[in-house]
Amino acid sequence: MKKFIVIDGLDGSGKDTQVRMIAEMYEKQGRNVVIRSHPCSDNKFGRKSKAALLKTGKINHLKATIYFGLDAIRSVVKYARNDDVDVLIFSRYILAVMYLPDGINTIVYKIVSFILPTSDCMFFLDVSPEESLRRIGSRNEDTEMFENIESLRENRLKSQKFTYNWNVIPGDDSPEVISEKIKKICLETDKLIG
Structure with a gap:
């Protein structure tokens, strides 16, 4: 049976780092792992999403x-x-609906x-907005529309109404501590399936 894992969280929460660490664990078991980090650059939808994220305004938000x-x-x-x-393994997935207007985002989330x-291996890395912004500032990348303290605070609050059926992991911890928590849950679900 295919293992489906999702790592999500605010920008700067360490999603891609955790995806790499969990992928390495499964690759060492000899399993064929595919990683999809959204928005992906290998297709027009991902490229258009990323281009819009680098701009501002409601139309680009949508x-x-x-x-x-x-x-x-x-x-x-x-x-x-x-x-x-x-x-x-998906880095970012259905929680992107939280960026839609309130009310609509709840309906769309339930449908999607x-x-x-x-799966039982859907993780939300709950990083504080301040730590998120610090990490974003240390990257050498263009800043996206949601990468400011006000948006990070707002989106962290919004995320709480969608993560009720997710494994919420404190995201301010070190990557190794976070990884151990994720791996433990993944391995426990492997035992239940396997």
């Missing part, structure tokens, strides 16, 4: 969210039923989480 959703759906369609894939695959 474009970024819609194209992100199409990018994630594309990844599901392409890899979820691929028999050559043993472990499918019903239609798209979910």
Whole structure:
């Protein structure tokens, strides 16, 4: 049976670091791992989402969210039923709906989480906005529209209404501490499935 893992969280929460660490664990077991870090640069939806994220304004906000959703759906369609894939890991997934206007985001989340695959290995890295901003500042990348203290605080609050069925992991801890918590849950679910 395919293992489906999602690592999500605010920008700067350490998603990609955790994805690499969990992928290494499964690769050492000899499993074929595919990583999808959204928005992905290998397709037009991901590229358009990323381009919109680097701009400002409500229309770009909406474009970024819609194209992100199409990018994630594309990844599901392409890899979820691929028999050559043993472990499918997504960095960012359905929590992007929290960026939609309030009210609409709740409805869309319920629909999307019903239609798209979910698992017991969905993790939200709950980093404080201050730590998130510190980490973002240490990267050598262009700043996205949500990468400011006000947006980070707002989106962290918004995320709480969507993560009720997620494994919420404190994101201010070191990458190694976070990884151990994620690996423990993943290995426990492997025992239940296997």
